Amino acid sequence: MADFENIAKQFVEFYYKSFDSDRTSLAALYGQDSMLTFEAAPCQGVASIIQKLKDLPFEQVQHQVSTLDAQPSNAQGGILVIVTGVLLVEEEKRPMSYSQTFQLLPREGSYYVFNDIFRLVYPAA
Template identity: 45%
Template structure:
């Protein structure tokens, strides 16, 4: 059995390190079937998703993972649920965020891609 916790935690560490240094480099982690819901806005496919992520209006960003829960799911996928803090530009107070990733096995059976991605700031 796959160690789903390792798969999930390694994915999110790689994801946020890449996000915080070069968002365009996240493209290989998505497929043309991937979906992103970012604060209500829906994007379909890696091109739209990367366009959205690149358009976010901050210069510097740092994600800090507070909790990361993983579960195996259907078709050998992994669901990863992260809560954390987001440091943006010169802002002193971190924003709280929560994000869900559904990692699906690549069509060639090797490794995972992000099939579902849902992001929310915890406000309201």
Template identity: 35%
Template sequence: MILFFQQHMLNDISRIDASCLTWEGQQFQGKAAIVEKLSTLPFTKIAHSITAQDHQPTPDSCILSMVVGQLKADDDPIMGFHQSFILKNINEAWVCTNDMFRLALHNFG
């Protein structure tokens, strides 16, 4: 089950109070803080295209995932993104314990 940072991620991937999100360098911990951040993102429409994805099992029965792709938010230009996250099976439900997201912006100034 791979859901990227779309609005439906708020309801489709469970989080726990120990969950951590790093969004563009800002850190959020706990389900409430993460849901608040994701629900206040400054766009109304988003589309994405996945370029590559890699997944690995971890020794503690989690899944480590890395996703690279492009997204288009509202009328903004298409931008690349990277997202890495860990899913852990807790009580037969997949829970996102750690999530890191960055736009792939480069400043060659």
């Protein structure tokens, strides 16, 4: 498995584990120039992104990853990570499909999330 694929896999495991236990801990994974577009609502910077995630209308949430794809995104070590999966939210009996795309960029020997786009995917028919 190529290095970027290992990194993508480790990132995705860590990201959703953190998200599902304590969303505010994700602050460490973003930067001031990070962008999040969550269901078409855009925000930028650690503070805005964490506020957006905290404001989501659920307390308990569980992400189940179905597919994970990764590709190098530039010559400087950036990695594109695309996840499809299922979201289980406390009040909802019915799980929802989602798709999330990240671009990870190198930062101080590790990586941070530069791009983050989340969308629910509704059944086609």
